[in-house]
Amino acid sequence: MAEFTTLLDRLAVMIRLGIYAHEAEPQRVIVSVEMTVDYPAPLxxxxxxxxxxxxxxxxxxxxxxxxxxxxxxxxxCETIAALCLDDARVMRVRVRTMKTDIYPDAGIGCEIVRERAKFS
Incomplete structure (x- = not known):
């Protein structure tokens, strides 16, 4: 087997995300995805x-x-991780999201790691 890490780093999207009234309109969110991909053999x-x-x-x-x-x-993050794991070659995924414009001095984020269930 051959294992690679595939990255999608700092994708800026405008998305409706949040629970507060001032978050009703789309806001800028930075998304990074790291996928561990397993191939049956070296390329x-x-x-x-x-x-x-x-x-x-x-x-x-x-x-x-x-x-x-x-x-x-x-x-x-969970939804993006599930999207990645839809490809059977993705064994592990790390997803990070960051709201960049909530505070003037800090970003607000979430990061998760999900792995494909291993079957015996």
């Missing part, structure tokens, strides 16, 4: 069909941002 070709195409993660996050409202960053 033999320099071809996209040999690896996980991270476009599906970026497109999925942008679709969520455009179509859904989240009350909690925790729920947003």
């Amino acid at each position: 033999g070709e320099d071809a996209i069909d040999q690896v996980l195409d991270y476009d599906f993660v970026r497109t999925g996050i942008l679709t969520l941002a455009a179509q859904r409202r989240f009350a909690l960053q925790e729920t947003l």
Whole structure:
């Protein structure tokens, strides 16, 4: 087997996220995703069909941002993690979200790690 880490780092999205009245409109959120991807063997070709195409993660996050409202960053992180784990090659995913504009001196974030259930 061959294990790689695939990263989508600091994707800026406008999303409806929060529980307060001032968060009713979309706000800027930075999303980072780290996926541990397992391939059956080391890569033999320099071809996209040999690896996980991270476009599906970026497109999925942008679709969520455009179509859904989240009350909690925790729920947003869980939803993104589930999106990543939909690809059977993803064994582990770390998702971090950061609201950047709530406080003038700090970001507010959430980070989770999820692993594919191991079957005996």
